Amino acid sequence: MQAHPENRSEFGVEGQFGNGWEWTSTEFGPLQGFEPFPFYLGYSANFFDGKHFVIKGGSPRTAACMLRPSFRNWFQAHYQYVYAGFRCVKN
Template identity: 60%
Template sequence: GLGNNNWRFQGVVPVGTMNDASAKGVYDLVGNGWEWTSTVFAGFEGFEPMHDYMEYSADFFDGKHFVLKGASPYTGKLVQRMSFRNWYQANYPYPIAKFRVVK
């Protein structure tokens, strides 16, 4: 599916609006909000910062920032995917993040 990106719906939308279920039948995996995780933000093995963007990630490998996955409605569609990682501190008030309840 197209996902909810580039302000397509001007904010968060109800589950199922985009009719983009995964192969397992799960809706809204990307685009309605960053998926907050409890994983501390750190580089993967072999990580090297991009020359033009060196300060964006490694500066935040401090144990105080956590991984956000996916994208929010305000993320550009070229980078919107479940493997996309971003970071925020727990007390930052505007990450447009979500959580998923699983049973």
């Protein structure tokens, strides 16, 4: 069972999953309880350097099994292949 069938959020917004990574202003670092992937020890920890920022979601190049709003990755602003965008949020 999908959490968001047909790419629609619980608020009825469509087409947000997998269209592009969402940039955040959060520095990429370990979350509480962080443990590196046993098969790729350097994938995250090597980028806890203050130069990388959190991006969330996914892009057309992200494996479908990983696409979800909470998926967290890292990039730097000068990377040309990030497939990132932004969302405007009003509180």
